Amino acid sequence: MAKFILFPTLLIIGLSMNCMAQTGTVVLNVQGIQTSKGGEISAGIFVKENFPKVGKQLVGIQKAITDNQMQIVFENVPTGYYGVVAFQDIDKNKDLKTNFVGFPTEPIGFSNDAKIKFGPPAFDDAKVKVEEGKTLMLTINLK
DSSP, X not given: OHHHHHHHHHHHHHHHHHHXXXXXXXXXXXXXXXXXXXXXXXXXXXXXXXXXXXXXXXXEEEEEOOSSEEEEEEEEEESEEEEEEEEEETTOSSSOOBOTTSOBSSOEEEXXXXXXXXXXXXXXXXXXXXXXXXXXXXXXXXX
């Protein structure tokens, strides 16, 4: 009887450990913060389908501005491909302010320094890979 209880228990523990191990860490260095304008830094990690829709991120962090360069750490990010976005939320409304044609009026930046042209950059231009047990170091320059 003990064999029947022990095996399922070990199987569940093993599967749980395997699921937890399939994550990585993303360390985001945000540069170009305009400290004189105040606000906070809002950063998010997006899957392809939601990139870069504010409020639709897989995980997001807001931090009060303390310097013109800041570090944001995302832990336990599931492995996969993502686009990363950071912007200076000057009015602290948790939304990216844009002008009448939709161009951002608050400083914003993307992973891989993907460029805004006639709309947000393509996911493939900003795509980064989070690998199991590894730390991905990214720099985003706000513009």
